[in-house]
Amino acid sequence: MPADTGIEGRDQAPSEVRVAGEVEELERRFQELVDADQRIEPRDWMPEGYRRTLIRQIAQHAHSEIIGMQPEGNWITRAPSLKRKAILLAKVQDEGGHGIYLYSAAETLGVSRDELVDLLHSGRQKYSSIFNYPTLTWADVGAIGWLVDGAAITNQIPLCRCSYGPYGRAMVRICKEESFHQRQGYDILYTLARGTPRQREMAQDAVNRWWWPSLMMFGPPDEASQHSAQSMAWGIKRHSNDELRQRFVDVTVPQAEVLGLSLPDPEIRWNEDRGHYDFGPIDWDELRRVVSGDGPCNRQRMAHKVAAHENGRWVREAALAYEAKLEAGYKRGARASGRAA
Amino acid sequence: MTTAGSRPTPAGRPTPPGTGGAPTPPGNRATGVTSEDLVTYALRLGDDALIMAQRLGSLVTNLPELEEDLAVANIALDLLGQARALLTYAGQLEGKGRGEDELALERDEREFLNVQLVELPDRDFAVTMGRLLLFSTYQLGLYRALTGSRDETLAGVAAKAAKEVAYHRDHAEHWVVRLGDGTEESHARMQAGLAEVWPYGAELFEVDAVQERLERAEVAPDLAALRPGWESSIGEVLAEATLEPVETSWEPSGGRRGLHTESFGYLLAEMQHLRRSHPGARW
Ligand SMILES: [Fe+2]
Ligand SMILES: [Fe+2]
Numbered sequence: 031m032p033a034d035t036g037i038e039g040r041d042q043a044p045s046e047v048r049v050a051g052e053v054e055e056l057e058r059r060f061q062e063l064v065d066a067d068q069r070i071e072p073r074d075w076m077p078e079g080y081r082r083t084l085i086r087q088i089a090q091h092a093h094s095e096i097i098g099m100q101p102e103g104n105w106i107t108r109a110p111s112l113k114r115k116a117i118l119l120a121k122v123q124d125e126g127g128h129g130i131y132l133y134s135a136a137e138t139l140g141v142s143r144d145e146l147v148d149l150l151h152s153g154r155q156k157y158s159s160i161f162n163y164p165t166l167t168w169a170d171v172g173a174i175g176w177l178v179d180g181a182a183i184t185n186q187i188p189l190c191r192c193s194y195g196p197y198g199r200a201m202v203r204i205c206k207e208e209s210f211h212q213r214q215g216y217d218i219l220y221t222l223a224r225g226t227p228r229q230r231e232m233a234q235d236a237v238n239r240w241w242w243p244s245l246m247m248f249g250p251p252d253e254a255s256q257h258s259a260q261s262m263a264w265g266i267k268r269h270s271n272d273e274l275r276q277r278f279v280d281v282t283v284p285q286a287e288v289l290g291l292s293l294p295d296p297e298i299r300w301n302e303d304r305g306h307y308d309f310g311p312i313d314w315d316e317l318r319r320v321v322s323g324d325g326p327c328n329r330q331r332m333a334h335k336v337a338a339h340e341n342g343r344w345v346r347e348a349a350l351a352y353e354a355k356l357e358a359g360y361k362r363g364a365r366a367s368g369r370a371a
Numbered sequence: 372m373t374t375a376g377s378r379p380t381p382a383g384r385p386t387p388p389g390t391g392g393a394p395t396p397p398g399n400r401a402t403g404v405t406s407e408d409l410v411t412y413a414l415r416l417g418d419d420a421l422i423m424a425q426r427l428g429s430l431v432t433n434l435p436e437l438e439e440d441l442a443v444a445n446i447a448l449d450l451l452g453q454a455r456a457l458l459t460y461a462g463q464l465e466g467k468g469r470g471e472d473e474l475a476l477e478r479d480e481r482e483f484l485n486v487q488l489v490e491l492p493d494r495d496f497a498v499t500m501g502r503l504l505l506f507s508t509y510q511l512g513l514y515r516a517l518t519g520s521r522d523e524t525l526a527g528v529a530a531k532a533a534k535e536v537a538y539h540r541d542h543a544e545h546w547v548v549r550l551g552d553g554t555e556e557s558h559a560r561m562q563a564g565l566a567e568v569w570p571y572g573a574e575l576f577e578v579d580a581v582q583e584r585l586e587r588a589e590v591a592p593d594l595a596a597l598r599p600g601w602e603s604s605i606g607e608v609l610a611e612a613t614l615e616p617v618e619t620s621w622e623p624s625g626g627r628r629g630l631h632t633e634s635f636g637y638l639l640a641e642m643q644h645l646r647r648s649h650p651g652a653r654w
Binding site for chain 2: 096099100103106107108109110111112113114115116119120122123126127129130168221222225226228229334338339341342343344345346347348349350351352355
């Protein structure tokens with residue numbers, strides 16, 4: 031609840047009642063804080079647009095972590111060694127943990143996780159389109175770690191300094207784990223690239239399929255990006271989509287050389303004048319198609335997520351019913367069940 | 372995260388009587404049991420943990436809530452860690468150059484020595500949690516007793532694993548109680564789930580000649596002595612959960628001799644196909 035505003039008129043929500051000039055003053059102070067790189071905390075006043083933008087972005091990020099568990103979880107049962115199986119299980123578990131931190135960060139803005147999950151299930155909120163591509167071979171697990179986690183890190187490192195405190199702090203924890211994921215993915219590909227001819231072929235094929243979708247993870251080109259300017263002014267975004275994409279390409283091309291794998295873009299070459307790698311045009315129609323629901327796995331991912339939720343309804347209902355009995359004193363109460371250990 | 376590094380060391384444990392603290396070769400004079408028996412034992416325990424981890428791992432992203440996906444992944448990871456330590460040990464004792472991966476991913480159905488309980492398909496969350504309750508309660512009693520084994524490696528694995536499975540058991544209990552005493556539907560499903568897994572519990576306590584020899588040498592705990600504790604511990608949970616004990620005269624068995632259920636071949640096919648499709652490859 032907002033603090034007492036000292037204003038009469040209890041029929042209206044207090045946060046919306048402001049004397050003339052007060053909102054301008056609050057906005058001015060808010061922008062001063064943001065401009066001075068200070069953190070905005072949940073109890074601070076914030077513009078409604080800022081709040082809504084953050085909810086949308088953090089929720090989309092949380093949903094991406096959760097949906098991303100599917101394509102990788104797809105290989106847990108089939109990992110080619112027990113060590114790789116353990117690493118993959120731990121990675122999928124980390125991604126779920128990221129989803130939980132992020133949902134909690136969103137909850138500080140006055141929405142509940144249940145509401146956000148409903149918005150995802152009803153298609154009104156999205157998740158990263160990258161997870162609408164299938165993981166067809168073991169090498170895809172490596173390519174996701176190297177490229178997808180790599181692109182995510184490039185996007186997320188600046189978010190550690192996001193003006194909204196809870197989001198920035200969640201990102202610090204998440205980025206540490208993402209960099210482990212990236213190294214593990216790279217290690218999978220490194221091993222495959224030095225393995226048998228068939229393993230090498232598997233690695234190259236995965237990189238060919240994941241390269242362009244990874245570049246699309248940075249979003250549309252700057253001239254077509256709807257929300258960027260305002261997000262920059264609010265200290266949510268620090269760099270444009272194209273800047274981040276370039277940074278990712280610059281870091282990744284030399285890594286591909288060390289792997290001994292090629293990237294599926296004949297136009298990649300070092301540009302001495304720009305001090306960056308040039309790369310070929312991205313197929314934005316493909317991104318639009320996948321975002322709008324026509325990627326290879328959009329339907330499958332959502333059906334899987336919704337089915338898990340629906341199939342688990344009776345379990346969640348049982349837990350609630352049990353808690354209600356405990357509260358009503360019907361049970362003797364806390365026997366040592368639960369997490370005593 | 373090397374294979375060798377993942378094996379808990381028995382350092383710091385009190386020296387078992389009779390070994391005089393001297394390093395003893397595996398399989399071994401100190402315990403007086405044959406390597407062959409020890410290999411069988413390490414495979415039985417390791418295969419139990421491995422197959423249970425495989426079943427649980429396949430559930431991740433399918434569970435009733437996000438926290439449950441994480442909890443089940445965590446339990447699967449613990450079990451996988453136990454399996455790796457035990458299979459690595461079995462491979463060393465066997466001395467044929469097989470490591471954890473060759474044993475897990477290149478053996479055939481008839482060579483696996485896990486109980487059938489752990490290979491049952493997870494038809495329903497109630498089955499999953501009912502099975503986890505039976506299995507983790509057994510593992511908890513077993514590992515606690517095994518920390519006193521005269522085999523130092525097994526004792527070391529058990530000391531670490533006992534802490535892990537105590538949490539698994541708490542988790543299973545948490546759910547069995549909530550499902551049993553939750554709604555009418557959950558009660559019915561939990562009772563049915565329990566009925567499905569219960570008959571397979573008996574195999575956990577089966578004693579054959581190998582087990583007998585290991586018990587006599589104080590390498591393996593006395594299973595018959597563990598059983599009453601297992602039964603009363605589960606009985607308490609069932610009472611708390613308002614569930615009826617299952618009456619059955621059917622006691623399927625055979626896992627310890629490599630006889631499995633039909634579903635097991637599919638589990639192995641999925642788990643092993645990639646490695647088997649690339650003979651000799653490194654991953
Ligand atoms: Fe993540
Ligand atoms: Fe990640």
